[in-house]
Amino acid sequence: MDRYCVFGNPIAHSKSPEIHAAFAAQTGQALEYERRLAPLDGFAEAVRSFIAEGGKGANVTVPFKLEAVKLAQALTIRARAAGAVNTLVFSDEGIIGDNTDGAGLVADIVVNAGVPLAGKRVLLLGAGGAARGVVLPILEHRPAKLVIANRTVAKAVALVEQFAALGGEGVVSACAYADIEGEYDVIINATAASLSAEVPPVSPSVFTPGCLALDMMYGAFPTVFLQFAGQHGAQLRDGLGMLVQQAAEAFQLWRGVQPATSDVLHKLRAKL
């Protein structure tokens, strides 16, 4: 049986084995998928031993997504743009690094939530790794504009500069929270603020009636950002759909089959 795993530290909480087992059962693919705790100073070695044991591919989670960039012998365009790798393919040509997080987010918005991004006004909150990973996949859907707001404005400006040559020219701009102007159709919280139950300081006027507010975090209850957005008329989506979709993108990459995600998402939701 072909073997896959997810590397992280800690890793016990990872839902990836459950998600990939469900995909495998649904598509009739024979594979094993396990959790692997890599030592903080031993990621590369852990990957090499998995390859030696016959591993075909792996997911990579916190804190190894940047190290995986260095380990990969080839990177996809989206992994290079994201500056992070969450999916490895072990091929005859060596270790290929990809990043399916952004494609997962976009598929969750466009397909699962049924909200097209083409021609839309998109507001991205945050300019860290999570934000950087979704810029290119969003731009590929040709939004009317993509505004990146961050506490540290220089980091948002750096993203605008990076993506100018990748379809972002005239579309992407950066600003401070206090300087956000106008209304948006899609507002994405890619900050770590929800982890400390904080809301990025956006004005309620950014929410148009019926807009989509998405928080990349998820839990049994809506994050404080989603509660705030809901009070101002937004439809709400947390990061669980993105988690399942990024896994589906990885599964497609490894197996050449696109699994359906809605049942898996409902089952995970029921267990939160």
Ligand code: ATR
């Ligand atoms: P990640 O990989 O999760 O994106 P990161 O690279 O450390 O993590 O980035 C964290 C992001 O959350 C940054 O955009 C950070 O803003 P700064 O760059 O100004 O630090 C943002 N962030 C964290 N806590 C926040 C808060 N309480 N309010 C607003 N933004 C916050």
